[in-house]
Amino acid sequence: QRPKCIDIPSNLSLCQNIGYTRMRLPNLLDHDTLQEVTNQAGSWVPLLGIHCHPDTKLFLCSLFSPVCLDRPIFPCRSLCESVKQACMGRMQRYGFPWPDMVRCDKFPVDNDLCIEQQNHVKPDNNCTSCKHPLTFEAIVDNYCGADFVIRAKVNEMRDLLNGHKGFLLKKKKKFFKKNNISRKERKKMLPMIKNGKGCSCDIVNSTEEKYLIMGNKVNDEFYVSFVTLWQRKNKDFRRAIRAIR
Secondary structure (H helix, E strand, O other), X not given: OOXXXXXXXXXXXXXXXXXOOEEEEOOOOOOOOHHHHHHHHHOOHHHHHHOOOOOHHHHXXXXXXXXXXXXXXXXXXXHHHHHHHHHHHHHHHOOOOOXXXXXXXXXXXXXXXOEOOOOOOOOOOEOHHHOOOOOHHHHHHHHHHOOEEEEEEEEEEEEXXXXXXXXXXXXXXXXXXXXXXXXXXXXXXXXXEOOHHHOEOOOOOOOOOEEEEEEEEEOOEEEEEEEEEOOOOOHHHHHHHHHHO
C-alpha cells in the first residue's frame, strides 16, 4: 500500500499541537486505518500526563502520526532508550511492560536521518519530590504508590544531620492515606526528602499555605516522594483529590 497524506484527526488526542498537521498513513507502526491509529494511540495518553520524559510525545507521535514526507523518518534509538528508561518503571507499576511494537532496537542508531531527543533535561537544584507536574495523572500515580498522603501546613523545612531534608509540620493535618502508620506515628511524624540536604524545595515557601505531601514509610522513617501546593482552583488538582478521597 502506497503511503498517503492525511490531516491529523482531532480525535487523535495523543498527537495534537505537535508542530505539523498532516501525517502519513500507513504510519510507522503499520497501522493502515485511522481507526486503528486512534485506538492504539489512546492507551498512551495517560503517560503524557505523568510527564516521565519531556520527549514522550515527540517519540510516540513520530510513530503514530509521522510527518508527511517522501520517505519515513524514524525516531533515533537514543530517543527511544531515553524515553523508555524514564517511563518504563511507571508503566510496570500498572502492569504494562514496554511494548514490543516500540522496541528500541527496531530504530536506527543515531544519524542525520532520524528524530533526535529535543529536550535534554537540564539539571536544576530543585529536589525531585518538589517538581512533579500538577496533572491528574501525576497526582493519582503518586497516590497509588504512597503509604501516606496528607494535607498540612509546613512550619519549617530543615536540613538534618543525616543528610535528609525534614518538613516540620503544623499540628493540624488531614490524612487521605495512612498505610501501617500508627496514631502515635501520625502525631510525631517528620516527613523527609531522602538525601535532600543538597537540594531546594522551591514550592514550599509559606507557613500559611496548605500542601499535599505524599511518601513512603521505610523502617521507621517517612520519605517524601511528592509535594505540591494545595490548589483548589486548579481543575486537574480538584479532579485528582475527588478521585483519591
